[in-house]
């Protein structure tokens with residue numbers, strides 16, 4: 001359970017809010033690179049952290065993320081003409097470059113300096129791993145570009161998708177670190193989904209429905225360990241990584257690609273669920289890429305323009321009661337991604353955490369909230385930068401390992417938590 005004021009503190013990320021200030025210390029995924037496929041292509045509207053922005057790519061291939069609205073009289077620049085190294089408002093022709101600087105006010109006399117005094121709010125936008133990242137904080141605190149392994153391997157080894165999720169970012173994240181639900185909600189899919197099937201880990205997952213959770217702090221967030229019984233008294237450990245504030249990495253299975261999420265607030269009642277899929281040491285196979293494109297694994301089939309999933313709350317997520325009854329799916333909804341989203345959205349846009357009854361398997365969630373609250377307070381009161389910004393906090397991996405009962409996973413799997421190029425992930 002969380003006090004009302006803490007629930008509000010953690011779920012509100014608009015400009016000037018404490019949690020909004022915290023989010024504005026990190027690079028966040030903003031768009032897929034394929035949304036701006038070529039120079040002078042149409043601009044894209046994007047809302048992030050409750051700010052309405054416009055992304056565009058100019059004649060020289062430079063990316064810009066600027067205020068959506070023209071400084072003259074507030075027209076949406078989405079209607080603009082993207083030409084000759086700038087975006088021109090179609091109303092009266094004011095023109096802006098990728099930094100938001102106004103470069104032309106055609107109605108002013110020639111030689112006028114007026115346009116120099118006009119600048120739209122703007123944020124940097126850079127490409128890493130097929131994703132366009134932005135940093136929305138103050139320029140003097142801008143960190144080095146993101147170091148996540150999935151964003152820095154060759155493009156043949158990585159693919160990301162995004163989808164709209166119609167609830168607050170925090171309840172989506174809470175689903176991501178709650179690995180106890182996998183044995184229930186996703187049980188019917190573990191052995192059939194092409195990105196999850198055929199590995200020993202699944203058998204341990206399905207064979208022990210009472211996992212024991214052990215959550216310990218990591219440099220950038222938490223290691224969330226879930227322990228299940230394996231052979232000969234040993235334990236099968238699945239260790240999820242959560243890195244502040246909104247990155248998770250799911251423990252791997254067999255030789256499959258690795259995956260995880262970012263949940264990026266759109267506003268307080270919606271978020272972008274980003275899902276990455278990569279392999280540290282080999283290109284993704286044709287089958288893997290096809291499965292991702294079809295919305296298998298943690299991805300979900302979605303409208304390519306709006307990124308709203310085809311199964312959504314307006315059609316009850318295509319609930320199939322017969323499949324639910326027959327055990328083909330546990331909840332009646334198809335696919336890991338929509339199984340998660342449907343239940344998280346069903347809690348309402350911002351769940352009332354004063355009414356929860358948490359149990360032992362919610363320890364990861366409890367500690368995550370606690371770490372966030374501590375970090376927000378340290379940032380607000382003392383200006384202390386939150387964890388998760390340093391490269392060393394980002395060059396990490398999750399792990400799945402079998403350990404003897406007397407070995408604490410934090411020590412025994414220490415090396416497996418570090419992303420080292422050329423080293424295969426620790427996976428069962």
Ligand code: FES
Nearest residue numbers: 070072073089092
């Ligand atoms: S509103 Fe954009 S130029 Fe007038």
Ligand SMILES: [Fe+2]
Nearest residue numbers: 175186336340
């Ligand atoms: Fe899930």
